[in-house]
Amino acid sequence: MTIDVRPVAVPERLGTPAAAEFEAYVELTAQIDESVWGHRRFSYDAPELLPEFLDDRYTGRRAFAAWDGERCVGRAELQWERSEGARAAEITVGVVVDLRRQGIGSELLRRAESHARSIGRQVFAGFSDVALVGLELAGPRLEAPDGTGSIPAADPGAAFASRHGYRLGQLERMSGLTVTGRSAEFRSLLDDRLAERDAHASGYRLVAWTDRAPEELLDSLAVAHASMATDPPAGGILYDEEVWDAKRVRAGETRALAGGRTTLVQAAIAPDGSVAGYTELSLPSDSLAVFQWDTIVLGPHRGHRLGMLMKLGNLVRLAETAPERTDVYTWNADENDHMLAINIALGFTLRGMSAEWQRA
Known part of the structure; x- marks a missing residue:
């Protein structure tokens, strides 16, 4: 051979x-x-x-x-x-x-x-x-x-x-969440969280969009994207810093659309009008699967329970816009206790592990 x-x-x-x-x-x-x-x-x-x-x-x-x-x-x-x-x-x-x-x-x-x-x-x-x-x-x-x-x-x-x-x-x-039949539950949980917002996230508001971000949020959204490369736990892996600006955000949106993917985004907006955090759901065409991609709350805005609020908001939108979808999949660092706790509370269960290796 x-x-x-x-x-x-x-x-x-x-x-x-x-x-x-x-x-x-x-x-x-x-x-x-x-x-x-x-x-x-x-x-x-x-x-x-x-x-x-x-x-x-x-x-x-x-x-x-x-x-x-x-x-x-x-x-x-x-x-x-x-x-x-x-x-x-x-x-x-x-x-x-x-x-x-x-x-x-x-x-x-x-x-x-x-x-x-x-x-x-x-x-x-x-x-x-x-x-x-x-x-x-x-x-x-x-x-x-x-x-x-x-x-x-x-x-x-x-x-x-x-x-x-x-x-x-x-x-x-690698965790999965079966969402079939849970839309009313997610809506109820979101309503409860919104009712608590004044106590924990006063001054923050949720903004949602599909595929393309509002023009006025692009610059601060780029800052949040850049933080995704360096803020989450990295274990023993070297990650390069990523340089983001409004053009790079738009380029990513264009690639997703060109590939037939729909992207649902839920962002938390700080009192000054900037993006305090965001979460993304990626929906490939001709599939029942959904992928939970980035979720981040920037350092100065942590402690307000924004992560759970954003994720619930996006799950409600998923049920409203694509009720045929059955499962959401996500990957989180094994040491990322905070994000894993949010996922477990939502009902995600372990489906496997992805190992990251490095050689210098």
Whole structure:
């Protein structure tokens, strides 16, 4: 068997001969995700992913694929922040189940690391996932520097990362919330929280929007986005600072729309009119799943119970705008006790772990 590893060409549009390899790469990624989670809900399809590759003004992307003849059998993807002084590159590697432990993943990782070095990145971060059933694998456990969770050392992703010199820097809990039939409950909880607002969040108000933020909030929303890179717990992982402005906010909105995703945003507005915090729900097209992305309350505004208020407000909006959606999924650092407590109170339950690895 001869395996050919080469960069994936990014097409201008899908459904053309020039797009065939990119589309095969996306399908292979979905197959690998399915081998871990038992479903493809977490996978981007080609129309969703292509805009992320085409707009690389703020975040660079590069993909490599391994080919056995015309069959795509492995993939590696890099992402890196383009801001001045950025040092890290994020790398994700995967190989089809029937061809693992034959050196394909190692070659993909080598190619990805080599490209990262060529663009001046010295710190490599890697990612692997462990579904709930996989957490019960017998044998030694690996623990991150912070938090109380652990994963089996024998998990295929963990074993691969450890074998290549990566250390476990952080664990994220992947949690899910089934929302079917709970709209009245969320509305009641939100009403209760709003009734308490004068005691805990006097002067703050909620503002909601779909897909595109109000023009007058863009600048302070950009500040909140930049804080998402540095404020949440980082464990033992180095995260580069991200430079955000109004144009970058708009660019992200445009990419999501181009990929067919609807974004529901709930923001807390401070007495001075600036964004004190925000939370996002991302709704991919043709899916029953919803993804809880960013949630942040900026430091000066913490202690007013805004996080729960914003999340409840967005869950109510979700029930009103997309009642067919069944489950919300979210990822949180295992040591992020405050955010995890909010999620548990809402009914989120553990569905698996995502491990973040780093090698310098």
